Amino acid sequence: GASTGENSADMFQEIGCTWIILGHSERRTLFYEDDEKIDYYLNKTSLNVIACIGETLEERESGQTNNILQKQLHAYQEKIGKDQYERVVIAYEPVWAIGTGRVATPQQAEQVHQYLRKLIEKSTNVTTGQKIRIIYGGSVNGSNCQALARQLNIDGFLVGGASLKPEFVD
DSSP, X not given: OTTTTOSOHHHHHHTTOOEEEESOHHHHHHHOOXXXXXXXXXXXXXXXXXXXXXXXXXXXXXXXXXXXHXXXXXXXXXXXXXXXXXXXEEEEOOGGGSSSSOOOOHHHHHHHHHHHHHHHHHHSOHHHHHHSEEEEOSSOXXXXXXXXXXXXXXXXXXXXXXXXXGGGGO
8 A cells, every 4th residue: 555665674573574565556655665675674683575677658659668677686586695595585676567457468477487497597506596476466356367387487476466356365
């Protein structure tokens, strides 16, 4: 919602949370949050990180998806130690699909996830690239999650508004 990300790491840890979302599209858009906070959460807290990356519709339509995602991923990777990848999940969150009712086709999402996995393999090693979880978070709902889940490189979902609807879990 409108307050995504407005809680402190200390508060999360006090109530027993073990994961935090960084780079969520609302934080990037409304608060100009960048990829730098990952360093703090990985090195100064015990929280695990869901690191969101994604492109706008304009970036996608101009053929810049891979460049944008590579830049965002690289900014996170500069702060992730080789032994910290097990504490990180990458969430592909195409901004053009959030709250718009538009969703990447399973093939589009798979293509991006495969690209991200290859980038991680290239910058770390094949084992890390295969082990890291890469999830999809763009207008996931009960109608499209099964087709998305069948894709080889999609390891799960970052569900937004649909998670508030009981029929999502039916």
